[in-house]
Amino acid sequence: xxxxxxxxxxxxxxxxxxxxxxxxxxxxxxxxxxxxxxxxxxxxxxxxxxxxxxxxxxxxxxxxxxxxxxxxxxxxxxxxxxxxxxxxxxxxxxxxxxxxxxxxxxxxxxxxxxxxxxxxxxxxxxxxxxxx
Numbered sequence: 778x779x780x781x782x783x784x785x786x787x788x789x790x791x792x793x794x795x796x797x798x799x800x801x802x803x804x805x806x807x808x809x810x811x812x813x814x815x816x817x818x819x820x821x822x823x824x825x826x827x828x829x830x831x832x833x834x835x836x837x838x839x840x841x842x843x844x845x846x847x848x849x850x851x852x853x854x855x856x857x858x859x860x861x862x863x864x865x866x867x868x869x870x871x872x873x874x875x876x877x878x879x880x881x882x883x884x885x886x887x888x889x890x891x892x893x894x895x896x897x898x899x900x901x902x903x904x905x906x907x908x909x
Contacts, residue, residue, distance in 0.1 A: 783828035856904035
């Protein structure tokens with residue numbers, strides 16, 4: 778893992794959250810993207826070398842909506858940049874981490890992504906990201 782690629786924050790109202798983060802970071806969101814497979818719309822802010830990803834549900838069965846129902850708005854995951862996601866997944870599985878995904882899938886911001894289950898990471902949802 779090279780760096781924190783982004784921090785994902787679950788929000789109920791994307792426009793309201795974008796306005797809040799625009800004021801906080803003194804910059805505009807550079808990209809909005811819908812990920813249909815996850816039932817989410819994302820909005821990205823860049824700050825230095827890292828990014829903030831706002832995630833809002835697009836349907837009631839979205840994993841983000843389930844998170845919001847259970848925990849409310851807040852940090853959803855931490856994403857790390859990796860060179861070879863398949864190799865990293867294999868290594869982490871061998872080390873005893875629980876993978877949520879068997880194979881990487883297409884994520885937002887032109888990335889291949891895979892997640893580690895919070896049960897194996899001390900309660901933190903971890904996302905692995907690799908550029909497509």
